[in-house]
Amino acid sequence: MNDLSFSKQKGVAAIPMILGIVAVVGLGILFFQLNSVQNAFSGAVEKYNDANTKLSLKEEEARALSEALYSEQQKNAELEDELDDVEDELDDLEKLSKIDSELLQKYSKVYFLNEHYTPASVIEIDKDLRYPEDKELSINKRVAPFLEGLLRKAKEDKVDLRVASAYRSFDEQSTLKSGYSVTYGAGSANAFSADQGYSEHQLGTTVDFTTVATKGALDGFNSTASYTWLLANAYKYGFVLSYPEGNAYYVFEPWHWRFVGKDLAEDLRKKKIGFYDMDQRDIDKYLIKFFDK
Ligand SMILES: [Zn+2]
Secondary structure: OOHHHHHHHHHHHHHHHHHHHHHHHHHHHHHHHHHHHHHHHHHHHHHHHHHHHHHHHHHHHHHHHHHHHHHHHHHHHHHHHHHHHHHHHHHHHHHHHOOOHHHHOOOOOOOOOOOOOOOOOEEEOOHHHEOOOOOOOEEEOOOHHHHHHHHHHHHHOOOOOEEEEOOOOHHHHHHHHHHHHHHHOHHHHHHOHHHHOHHHHHHOOEEEEEOOOOOOOOOOHHHOHHHHHHHHHHHHHOEEEOOOOOOOOOOOOOOEEEEOOHHHHHHHHHHOOOHHHOOHHHHHOOHHHOOOO
C-alpha cells in the first residue's frame, strides 16, 4: 500500500465521523429551533389567554354598564311618568279653575244662586231658534254651541222646536215671579215653575223649549213630538230635564232643560236617574268635563 492509498483509506474512515458530527450539529440546530418555536408558541398562547381574560373582563364591564344604564333609564322613565302625572294634575287644576262650580250646583227653594250672580259671558240666541223671534234671548257663551247643535239637528229632523226662555237675570226673574203672583196668586206662584227653575235660568245654562205650533206655550209641551224628540236626543248635546215626570222633588217641567255637559248627561241617562237624584259630590266630579265636546 502506498501513502496515497493509506490516506485515502483514512479519509474514507473519517466520513462517518464527519457525518456523525454534522448530524449532531444539525440535530442540535433543529432542536434549538424547535425549542424556540415552542417557546414562541407558548408565548402566543399565553398572550391569547391574557387577551381572552381581558376581553371577558371588558365584556363583564360592558354588561354591568348596560345594566346600570337600563336601570337609570327605568328610573328616568318612572320620573317622566311621575312628571306627566303632575303635569296632568296641573292641567286639570288649571282647566277646573276656569269652570264656574255653580254650573253643576243643585238648587232648591232652600239653596239657590246668589242674587248678585251673573254668568261670565252670555250671547244672543239666533232669531230663527227662538219663539217669538223678536224676543231677545241669551245663553252662556260656551253653552251656546251645544244648544245650537241641538236646535239645528231638530230642524234637520223636521222637529218643531224653539227656545221660549233662556238666561234670566235676578231682576228679570223677580219681575216674572211677581207677574205670576199677580196672575195666579202668591200661593200658586210659589209652586209654579218660575220658582223651581229660578237659579238655573240665572245661571245662563238653562232653557225653556216650546214649539211654533203651540205658539210658544209651555203647558202641554210633554204631549208634543218635540218633547219626545228631546227625550231621545237632548243628552247628546249635554241637556237634561231638571224636573222630569215623576221626580221626587219638584213639579214636572217638560219644557225646562238644563245644560250639565255631555259626559254627565250621558251617565244620567245610562243610570236612568235625574240630575237632582245624584249626590252633589258625585256631580262635582263632572265639572272638569263640563264643556267637553
Ligand atoms: Zn225654566
